[in-house]
Amino acid sequence: MSTPQRITHLVAGSPWQGTAERTSEVFNPATGEVSGVLDLASADLVGDVVAGAKQAWQDSWRSLSLAKRQAVLFSFRELLNRDKERIAELITAEHGKVLSDAVGEVTRGLEVVEFACGIPHLLKGGFTENASTKVDVYSMRQSLGVVAVISPFNFPAMVPMWFVPVAVACGNAVVIKPSEKDPSATIAIAELWREAGLPDGIMNVVNGDKEAVDALLAHPDVKAVSFVGSTPIARYVYETGTSHGKRVQALGGAKNHMLVLPDADLDLAADAAVNAGFGSAGERCMAISALVAVEPVADELIEKIKDRMGKLRTGDGTRGCDMGPLVTRAHRDKVASYVDAGVEAGADLVVDGRDGAFDADGDGFFLAPTLFDKVTPEMSIYADEIFGPVLSVLRASSYDEGLDLINSNPYGNGTAIFTNDGGAARRFQSEVEVGMVGVNVPIPVPMSYYSFGGWKNSLFGDSHAHGTEGVHFFTRGKVVTSRWLDPSHGGLNLGFPQND
Numbered sequence: 001m002s003t004p005q006r007i008t009h010l011v012a013g014s015p016w017q018g019t020a021e022r023t024s025e026v027f028n029p030a031t032g033e034v035s036g037v038l039d040l041a042s043a044d045l046v047g048d049v050v051a052g053a054k055q056a057w058q059d060s061w062r063s064l065s066l067a068k069r070q071a072v073l074f075s076f077r078e079l080l081n082r083d084k085e086r087i088a089e090l091i092t093a094e095h096g097k098v099l100s101d102a103v104g105e106v107t108r109g110l111e112v113v114e115f116a117c118g119i120p121h122l123l124k125g126g127f128t129e130n131a132s133t134k135v136d137v138y139s140m141r142q143s144l145g146v147v148a149v150i151s152p153f154n155f156p157a158m159v160p161m162w163f164v165p166v167a168v169a170c171g172n173a174v175v176i177k178p179s180e181k182d183p184s185a186t187i188a189i190a191e192l193w194r195e196a197g198l199p200d201g202i203m204n205v206v207n208g209d210k211e212a213v214d215a216l217l218a219h220p221d222v223k224a225v226s227f228v229g230s231t232p233i234a235r236y237v238y239e240t241g242t243s244h245g246k247r248v249q250a251l252g253g254a255k256n257h258m259l260v261l262p263d264a265d266l267d268l269a270a271d272a273a274v275n276a277g278f279g280s281a282g283e284r285c286m287a288i289s290a291l292v293a294v295e296p297v298a299d300e301l302i303e304k305i306k307d308r309m310g311k312l313r314t315g316d317g318t319r320g321c322d323m324g325p326l327v328t329r330a331h332r333d334k335v336a337s338y339v340d341a342g343v344e345a346g347a348d349l350v351v352d353g354r355d356g357a358f359d360a361d362g363d364g365f366f367l368a369p370t371l372f373d374k375v376t377p378e379m380s381i382y383a384d385e386i387f388g389p390v391l392s393v394l395r396a397s398s399y400d401e402g403l404d405l406i407n408s409n410p411y412g413n414g415t416a417i418f419t420n421d422g423g424a425a426r427r428f429q430s431e432v433e434v435g436m437v438g439v440n441v442p443i444p445v446p447m448s449y450y451s452f453g454g455w456k457n458s459l460f461g462d463s464h465a466h467g468t469e470g471v472h473f474f475t476r477g478k479v480v481t482s483r484w485l486d487p488s489h490g491g492l493n494l495g496f497p498q499n500d
């Protein structure tokens, strides 16, 4: 057993040199061993980091030319691409997801960096010549100052990169508070910014728990907060942050449904259900956890899913397995307790992940893929976000019944319809009350130049992540009305200005 590594904050581009009053353990979920001891930030330290970030923003970044900012972004893109595998290894070591999935996560984050490289175009304002006689009007978007990003454990690279490249490109300074369960990939990525030429102080990482989050939410110099995590915490962050006068986007939990119509290609649907249900051990905010089969397809579809599940290999993410462990022992036990509850509530347990075999050494946090049939809406395996490899099949008698079920759910992050009927798909995309919709695509994560975000309890606030909504979130608009003197100007007029 190797000695746990100290993991600390990144302040103004360098590892923090202080001594933490509180620490927490970071685990390798595949072995169950403690791999790191993480420094947790006090409110005072958060205050110091925010002050340094504000100073750096005022001294340099806010007024640096767009061409110079863009050069840093291009350089950061190259460095991230160079270190993709190294960062993926850090993700697998602390989160547990298999290496290929971790590489995919970094790649999706890289797409946001590429989007942010186009910042000069994205920040272009409008110009109206002669809005009034010899009066021009033009608009601009300016940076906010210090912004905070608070991220969850399930995408330690991609989720911070939904926000950070756009915030930096827009001219802000950033303080990131990663999940205390798997902070190392976030820190490693943040370190690359200095190498890319970002001035010290513009990129900072504070590790911590509620104390650090509360300090960020209350600090008057933090102007905006981008949060991603579970719904109760997202609601708390939104309400607390806005009560302190901040701009907040708080992305919450999910219960994503896949609606399979009788005319669907059932092989495609079965592949999709298994990939989207069990990829990353179901710990994706866009995972499919409820499959709604419109009869008469349920029996045939379940057989196909069961057949595919039999071929999956669960184990250590570095060994070429299909699925890794859950993030902590407590989370593994919570997910297993939902399987117990599903059985007790009368759902049909078609495949029991509690009996699974695992390709790993040590005492990892494993639970194999699990499939329930004949699940009903009042059962906790349907009503709650389990966030594990548990797929529930609900049977519906019609498209309308399936749609009602989805629209009655309090979450609205992602959903997908599987059908060969273009009219049905078109109706679904219009009628479903969910923020991201797939048509024969099970995990419809938008490209970086669109915006990511759910509806209802899956997002609090008005702005989705990245794309033009991200640029708007991290900037403030200003409109200038201007007249330059020429020989015809002048004269007194105390009336309200009107166009002439």
Ligand code: NAD
Pocket: 150, 151, 152, 153, 154, 155, 159, 177, 178, 179, 180, 208, 209, 210, 213, 214, 228, 229, 230, 231, 233, 234, 251, 252, 253, 254, 284, 285, 385, 387, 413, 453, 454, 458
């Ligand atoms: P979490 O809510 O436990 O933690 C998220 C962040 O909040 C972490 O940085 C954590 O340190 C902090 N936090 C935890 N408790 C807090 C408290 N009491 N006060 C203040 N801050 C607190 O979420 P998680 O378990 O890390 O991540 C999984 C959740 O995130 C799931 O619900 C998942 O659906 C959601 N998620 C949503 C999206 C989306 O796009 N909507 C994306 C990824 C993850």
